[in-house]
Amino acid sequence: MKTLTIQENIFKALSDKGRLRVVKMLQKKPLCVCEITEILKLATSTVSNHLSILCDAGLVIGEKDGKWMNYRINTEPKNNLISSALLYLQFILEDDETITNDRRIISSVDRNVLCCK
Secondary structure: OOHHHHHHHHHHHHOOHHHHHHHHHHOOOOEEHHHHHHHHOOOHHHHHHHHHHHHHOOOEEEEEEOOEEEEEEOOOOOOHHHHHHHHHHHHOOOOOHHHHHHHHHHOOOOHHHHOOO
């Protein structure tokens, strides 16, 4: 993939507040769609779209785990631009109130309850 295309995908992925929130949540632990949906209070289709964009940019990967698809930060990106973006994301928004609140909620979401609604 061309460098400009990779950069466009990264910037597109990070240009949305919801996607930034997802990345910051996934820095703490892998989550499934229903957990992310519960924290963001968005429709499942919206969260799935956000995850698709993040995956296309190479920032996030999904891994099947039984009946769940777990999403996590891509710890082994194949491109230095993606690695650099992920490194940068480690340091931004750490004191943001929304991010702090999302991280607090992460500890209370239970996929076994959420996914069976």
